[in-house]
Amino acid sequence: MNLSNHYHVRDIIFVTLIGIAFGAIFISTNFIYNFLTVILTPMGLAPMANDINMGIWVMAGPLTGFILRKPGAGFLGEFLAAVGEMFFGGQWGASTLISGTIQGLAAELGFTLTGYKLYNWFSLTLSCLTTTIITFGWDMFKNGYTEFSFNLLILLFIVRFISIFFFGGILTKMIAALLDRSHVLTKFGGTNV
Amino acid sequence: MSNIDIKNLSFSYQPNVPTLENMTAQFEVGKFSLLVGSSGSGKSTLLKILTGLLPTFGGEITRGRITIPNQLTVGLVFQNPNHQFTLDTPRHELEFVLENLRTNPSEIPNKIISALSFCEVQHLIDRQFNTLSGGEKQKVALAIVIAMDRDIILLDEPFASIDPKSRTELINKLVCLRDDKHKTIIIADHDLLGYQSIVNNIYTIKNHDIQTLLHDEGRKLLTEFEQQSPTINCTKPASNSSISFMFNQLNISIQNHKLLNQVSLPIPKNKVTLITGENGIGKSTLFLSMTKLMKYHGQITLANVDIQSIKAKKYARQVALIFQDSENQFLTVTMREELELSKQHRKTNYFNDEVIKECLTKLNLLALLDQVVYTLSEGQKKKLQLLLMMIVEPEIMLLDEPLKGLDINSIHQIIQIINGYRGQHQQTIIIISHQISGLNNFVDHQLHFERQHLTYLETHHES
Amino acid sequence: MNPSFKLILIILISFEISFTRSLITNCLLIIICLLYLIINKIPTKTLGIILLVPIVPAVALSITIAFFTPAHDYHFALVLFTRMFAYVLLGTSFTLINSPLELARSLEQNLNLPSKFAYGSLAAFGVLPKMRLTILTLQKAALMRGIRLSFWSPKLYFKALLIALNWSDELAQAMISHGYVEDTARTYAHKISIKHTDWLYLLVPLFIIQPLLLMLP
Numbered sequence: 001m002n003l004s005n006h007y008h009v010r011d012i013i014f015v016t017l018i019g020i021a022f023g024a025i026f027i028s029t030n031f032i033y034n035f036l037t038v039i040l041t042p043m044g045l046a047p048m049a050n051d052i053n054m055g056i057w058v059m060a061g062p063l064t065g066f067i068l069r070k071p072g073a074g075f076l077g078e079f080l081a082a083v084g085e086m087f088f089g090g091q092w093g094a095s096t097l098i099s100g101t102i103q104g105l106a107a108e109l110g111f112t113l114t115g116y117k118l119y120n121w122f123s124l125t126l127s128c129l130t131t132t133i134i135t136f137g138w139d140m141f142k143n144g145y146t147e148f149s150f151n152l153l154i155l156l157f158i159v160r161f162i163s164i165f166f167f168g169g170i171l172t173k174m175i176a177a178l179l180d181r182s183h184v185l186t187k188f189g190g191t192n193v
Numbered sequence: 194m195s196n197i198d199i200k201n202l203s204f205s206y207q208p209n210v211p212t213l214e215n216m217t218a219q220f221e222v223g224k225f226s227l228l229v230g231s232s233g234s235g236k237s238t239l240l241k242i243l244t245g246l247l248p249t250f251g252g253e254i255t256r257g258r259i260t261i262p263n264q265l266t267v268g269l270v271f272q273n274p275n276h277q278f279t280l281d282t283p284r285h286e287l288e289f290v291l292e293n294l295r296t297n298p299s300e301i302p303n304k305i306i307s308a309l310s311f312c313e314v315q316h317l318i319d320r321q322f323n324t325l326s327g328g329e330k331q332k333v334a335l336a337i338v339i340a341m342d343r344d345i346i347l348l349d350e351p352f353a354s355i356d357p358k359s360r361t362e363l364i365n366k367l368v369c370l371r372d373d374k375h376k377t378i379i380i381a382d383h384d385l386l387g388y389q390s391i392v393n394n395i396y397t398i399k400n401h402d403i404q405t406l407l408h409d410e411g412r413k414l415l416t417e418f419e420q421q422s423p424t425i426n427c428t429k430p431a432s433n434s435s436i437s438f439m440f441n442q443l444n445i446s447i448q449n450h451k452l453l454n455q456v457s458l459p460i461p462k463n464k465v466t467l468i469t470g471e472n473g474i475g476k477s478t479l480f481l482s483m484t485k486l487m488k489y490h491g492q493i494t495l496a497n498v499d500i501q502s503i504k505a506k507k508y509a510r511q512v513a514l515i516f517q518d519s520e521n522q523f524l525t526v527t528m529r530e531e532l533e534l535s536k537q538h539r540k541t542n543y544f545n546d547e548v549i550k551e552c553l554t555k556l557n558l559l560a561l562l563d564q565v566v567y568t569l570s571e572g573q574k575k576k577l578q579l580l581l582m583m584i585v586e587p588e589i590m591l592l593d594e595p596l597k598g599l600d601i602n603s604i605h606q607i608i609q610i611i612n613g614y615r616g617q618h619q620q621t622i623i624i625i626s627h628q629i630s631g632l633n634n635f636v637d638h639q640l641h642f643e644r645q646h647l648t649y650l651e652t653h654h655e656s
Numbered sequence: 657m658n659p660s661f662k663l664i665l666i667i668l669i670s671f672e673i674s675f676t677r678s679l680i681t682n683c684l685l686i687i688i689c690l691l692y693l694i695i696n697k698i699p700t701k702t703l704g705i706i707l708l709v710p711i712v713p714a715v716a717l718s719i720t721i722a723f724f725t726p727a728h729d730y731h732f733a734l735v736l737f738t739r740m741f742a743y744v745l746l747g748t749s750f751t752l753i754n755s756p757l758e759l760a761r762s763l764e765q766n767l768n769l770p771s772k773f774a775y776g777s778l779a780a781f782g783v784l785p786k787m788r789l790t791i792l793t794l795q796k797a798a799l800m801r802g803i804r805l806s807f808w809s810p811k812l813y814f815k816a817l818l819i820a821l822n823w824s825d826e827l828a829q830a831m832i833s834h835g836y837v838e839d840t841a842r843t844y845a846h847k848i849s850i851k852h853t854d855w856l857y858l859l860v861p862l863f864i865i866q867p868l869l870l871m872l873p
Contacts, residue, residue, distance in 0.1 A: 004770050009838055010250075010828035012776030017787075017820035020780060024787040025816060029807050037716045044724025046716035056807065063813075080777050086747060087756045088784050094670035094750070095743035142674045143717060144736045147725040167808075174810035175817065181526045182565050184821060246829045269833045275786070276826035279779040279834065285757055286834070288845040289775065293835035301845045323785055341835060486789075486796055509799035520818070521797045524811050538802030567818070585801050 006070045012080070015064055015073065019081020022060045029056055047143060051156045054135065055163030061107025062127045062168035067176050067185065071108075071116050074127065078104030099138070106134035107168070121173070128168045132161040196221050197243070197345070197377070199403070201257035204238060204247070207568060212238050214401035215256070220379055220394070222262065222345075225371050227388055228381040229414070230398035232350075232598040233571035236381035237272065239398070240347045243379070244269045261345070265377070268343030272350040274330035283309065283333045284318045290337055308340035309333070312366060324448050327473055328359025335366060345377040346370065352382065356473035361387060384472075384627075385418040425629050427639040429649045430461040437462040437589060437621045438483065440647075442491035445475060445482050452478055454645040455491075462496075463615075465622040465635055470642030476625045477517065479642075480591045484514045495589075510540075513587035517594050519574035520567065528569075528577060529562045535584040543614060544584045552580055555606040571598045579607055583614060589621040596628045604631040611635075658854040659754045659762040665858050666746045672869060673739055679731060680872040681865065682738035689745035698752050706748050710740040731873070756781060762848045772838050779827045790819055 036049035060081055065074025082100020110127025111119075136157055139145045145153065179185050197220040204213040212235045220226050230236050241247040244267050248254055261267065271277045280286045287305040296304065309315040312332045317325060325333070331351050338346050346367070352360040368391050370376040382388075395411035397404045406414065438460040445453040452475030460466055470476050481487035485500060485508065493500050500508060516522055525531055532549065544552075553559040556576045561569065566577065575598060582590065596604055608631070614620065626632065639650045673682060693703060714737050722733035760774035794815045798805045805812035 004773075007772065008828075009772040009776045009831060009836070010824050012772055013780045013827050014820055014824035016777045016780035017783070017824050018817060020784050020787050021791065021816040021820050022813070024791045025807050025812065027788065034712055037712055041716040041719055044720055046720040049716070050713075067817075080780075083756075083777060084781050084784060087751050088781060094666050094747040095674075096747065097667060098670055098674070138674075142739075144721050144732060147721050147727055147729060147732060149726055171808065171810055171813065175813045178526060178810060178814040179817060182567055184567055184818060241829075244833055246833065249832075250825060250829055271826070271830060271833075273826060276783065276823060277830040277833075278782065279775055279827070279831050279836070280757060281782060289836075290834045292842045292845055293837065295841065295843045298843055298845055298847070322782070337834060484796065484800075486793060505796075506799060506804065509796060510802060513800040514797070516793075516797060521793065522801065524798055524801070524803060524805075524815070534803065535801060581801065587800065 006072060007076075011068070012076070015068070015076045016080040016084060018064055018077055019060045020084050022063075023081055023085055026056050029053065045152075047139075047145065047148070048156060048159060050139070050143065051160040052163055054132075054160050055165070055167030058103045058107065058131055058135065058164060059167040059172060061104055061131060062110070062124060062164075063172045063175065065107055065111045065127060066119060066124055066172055067179060069116070069119055071112070074108035074111055075104035078107055095142070099135075099142075102138050103131065103135055106131040109134070121169075124169050124172060125165070128165045129161070131168060132157070132164050136160060195262040197262065198260040199239075199257070200260070202242070202254065202259060203256035204242060204252055204254050206238075206252040208253075211255070211401055212252070213242075213403075216401070216403045217257075218396060218403045218405055220377065222265070222377050223371065223375050224393035225367065225378045225391060226380070226394045226396060227385075227392045227411075228379060228396050228398060229383065229385065230381070231383060231600075234398045235401060236398055237349050239403070240269060240349045240379070240381060243267060243345075243347060265344040266342075267345045267347060268338035268341055270331065270334045270338060270346070270348040270351045272353050274327045274334065274351075274354065277334055278322050278330075281321055281323075282319050283314070283322075283336070286322075286333070287337060287340055290341060294341060304340050308336040311339055312336040313362070326355070326359075326450065328355040328363075331355055331359065331363060332366075335363060339370070343376075345379070348378070348380040350381050350383065352384065352472065354473060357471050360472070364388075364391065385415050389415045389419065425467070425633045425636055425639065426652050427467070427636055427650060429651050430459065430464065430638050434461040434464070436460065437495060438623075439494045439497070440491070441494070443482075443493060444490040445478055445487070447475075447478060451645055453642075453647070455647055458640075458647055460621070460623065460640075461638065462621050463619050464637040465624065466638045466640055467629070467632065467636040468623065468625045468640045468642055468647070469627075469629070474642050475645075476642055477593055480514055480593055480623075480625065483591060484509075484512060486514075510585075511587060512589045512591065513582050513585070514591045515579060515582050515593060515595060517597070519571070519578040522578050522581065523566045523574075526565055527563050528558065528566055531566060531577065531581055532562075532584070535581045538585045540586040541618065543586070543617060549580075549584065552583075552610050555610065556580065556603065572600070572603065575599060576603060576607065580610070583610060586614075586618065586620075588619070589623070592622065592624040592626075594625055594627065596626055596631065601631055608632075608635050657857045658766060658848065658850050659750075659759045660766050661850070661854045661858045662754065663750055663759060665861060666750050668862065669865060670743055670746050672865070673742055676869040677732060677735045678869050678872045679735050679738060681868045682735060682742045684868070685742045686738060686745055689742070689749045692749050693745070693752065696753055698748075702752070706744055707741065710744050714740040758848075761844070761846065765844060765848050766850055770839065771836075771842060775831065775836065776828075779831060780824070783823055783827070787819075791816060794819070 033049055033053050036052060037046055040046050040048050058078065061074045061078035064077025079100050082096050086096045107127050109130040111123055113126055114123040199216055199218045202213055202216040203211055205211045228236050238247060242259060278286045280289050284305060288301060291301045291304055306315060309318055312335050314329060314332045314336060317329055317333065322330060364387055367378050371378050395406045395414060397406060436459040440455050440458040443453060443455045468476055478487055482489040483493060523531060525534060558573060558576060569577065579595060640647045641650050718733040718737040721736055722728060722730050756778060760778055763769040764771050764774045795805045
């Protein structure tokens with residue numbers, strides 16, 4: 001495993017804990033999802049609850065990729081959290097693992113495309129975009145998005161991108177700025193490289 | 194046999210800020226050594242260097258060296274009992290540990306049983322760590338070091354959050370390990386009770402340096418500690434005093450382990466009440482219940498209103514818990530930003546810029562305004578945290594071990610700042626503290642926590 | 657059945673039903689999983705809770721597909737409805753019966769997963785129950801300073817990351833002081849083997865399900 005060389009056991013624990021910590025924050029947003037679903041269903045827009053919340057669920061990917069700055073971080077951040085969630089958190093079972101894998105790969109792709117050299121608005125936005133496109137593609141099948149009219153699909157896609165860009169892009173950048181100024185990651189990065 | 198030899202050792206986490214400086218000492222192999230020092234003095238750092246965890250996990254040895262003789266192996270029991278296990282049960286953890294050491298699988302079950310039996314915790318073998326008490330976890334942690342057959346056993350404040358009975362049991366086990374198995378024991382502790390008859394050598398860490406105490410000096414230190422009077426001057430609250438908190442039929446338990454069972458208890462308003470009691474008895478948990486972070490049965494009222502019926506935000510602005518871990522309460526990056534943030538949420542204009550500057554000067558923090566709060570020393574963090582919480586002016590402050598790691602001068606300054614505020618405004622203060630020197634004349638009442646019960650103490654004037 | 661094989665089987669089936677539209681197969685999977693869980697003595701109450709989980713999204717999605725799409729495809733609405741329950745039951749057929757440790761050991765021994773991934777993530781999962789309370793504590797501590805940390809507040813995530821950072825440091829130090837060394841050989845207290853029957857358990861269901869997925873409506 002090529003990826004393996006980049007990671008020490010502490011990195012793996014850290015990345016997993018990020019997913020777990022964010023999961024603990026997202027639990028408090030479950031009511032928003034349920035509320036939106038109940039409101040949007042009579043309007044025929046139930047799936048939009050999914051798209052509105054998507055950013056919260058996937059932000060661990062762009063964030064870990066962006067702050068750890070090494071290959072695989074975006075994927076692991078999302079994937080290991082999904083493994084934890086499968087066993088301990090939600091009961092979404094096997095689909096959590098599949099979604100986690102897909103979301104992880106999607107977030108990773110943004111950083112892969114910039115060769116793991118660029119860590120700025122561009123690569124972060126790219127990661128948000130790849131995450132939007134790939135998770136949307138997955139929902140075409142998994143959640144039956146293929147049935148929707150083209151106009152609705154456009155709307156859902158835009159909503160999803162805004163959500164992912166807000167949490168995975170804007171928030172991530174603000175969080176990274178705080179981390180950067182507090183120098184806590186330099187201590188962490190020191191023994192990784 | 195030769196000794197563990199520390200020679201001219203200097204260590205720093207950040208460049209030019211030494212945690213240990215030019216430290217020289219020797220620890221005798223096969224002996225029981227006690228390392229004394231206030232929190233933040235560098236005890237943990239020294240033990241982690243001996244284990245090899247530092248500088249691997251940060252910092253740098255800038256000078257000197259440590260020599261451990263004859264390839265003796267080192268094991269460590271950590272201060273925080275919660276984060277020292279990889280797996281979920283003692284059996285699984287011990288399997289993991291023995292697998293790491295490449296133990297022959299056929300020997301693993303016996304080694305596990307004998308290590309757990311030595312610490313008398315074999316009945317816990319398949320229990321989830323999450324359901325064990327702090328004392329039980331530390332016994333399992335010691336069993337692990339025994340299963341690993343380490344020659345040198347280091348313990349970093351292992352009793353910080355565990356009850357005195359478990360503490361005594363663990364100390365007895367350590368004596369057995371020294372006498373029967375010729376292990377070397379080095380233990381860092383700030384509570385010096387119970388060491389008088391067993392310890393061989395005593396060291397103190399202060400001002401980045403270590404001192405080896407002569408036999409008589411060590412005895413004197415332990416004796417003085419044992420003779421410390423555990424009470425301070427205080428009276429019972431007057432029956433007609435106005436009341437802030439009131440407990441009715443209050444029951445608090447953790448995992449079926451009952452901590453508090455209190456029929457009725459008033460806590461007087463605008464007074465300073467000190468809560469004392471042994472480790473692990475439930476003092477901090479009580480604070481968590483009083484701030485609605487921990488479930489309880491029965492009723493807690495504040496000014497005759499059930500606290501459960503007060504809105505979270507309003508309640509948080511009335512009752513502030515000053516957490517033991519100062520970092521919990523920091524929200525930004527630099528000290529200046531933290532102060533600005535607190536200033537935005539003042540209730541009156543008492544803490545104006547001038548007063549704040551005066552406080553910072555008193556607390557020796559003024560020069561550090563632009564420093565990242567997470568890089569401050571533990572004592573500086575605590576002083577800043579206390580100041581930040583003072584500025585937002587809670588009506589009631591719950592202080593959980595606020596004096597830990599503070600020197601006596603800082604304690605006086607803080608009390609002066611609090612008294613200054615309380616001279617003009619009403620404020621109720623409840624403190625949990627092991628350390629009571631420096632608190633005399635500040636505390637009005639003392640509540641003692643014992644056998645699931647809180648009782649007001651009364652002292653007759655002596656000094 | 658070997659845990660790694662079982663997980664692979666479950667993931668492959670979950671993946672396949674995501675791309676196919678066989679209502680009967682979904683129902684068959686639900687029945688088989690329920691039987692499997694009942695045979696393994698999973699309490700009815702636990703099963704009940706599990707079946708409640710997907711209700712809201714499953715109902716909402718099916719209603720949308722059935723009544724608010726151009727095609728009004730009732731069959732597909734039911735496929736999506738049953739698919740959600742199939743996902744959940746397939747997943748719980750693993751998680752309620754196999755522990756994370758069993759899986760980690762199997763992945764380490766049978767699929768050569770580097771042990772640092774297996775045990776590093778397990779160490780993190782160990783503090784999972786404490787994380788929720790810790791996040792609440794952070795929020796409460798901030799509220800005591802007059803600041804509300806919502807799920808869109810960067811400060812909340814920043815604090816959460818600092819917690820993750822501190823805990824990962826402590827946990828990694830604990831692992832190392834418990835004798836763990838990355839990328840070195842370890843012995844195994846419990847040897848997990850791949851038997852011939854494991855291959856049968858993996859391949860037979862896969863062979864059976866392919867024609868079902870393609871042919872049954």
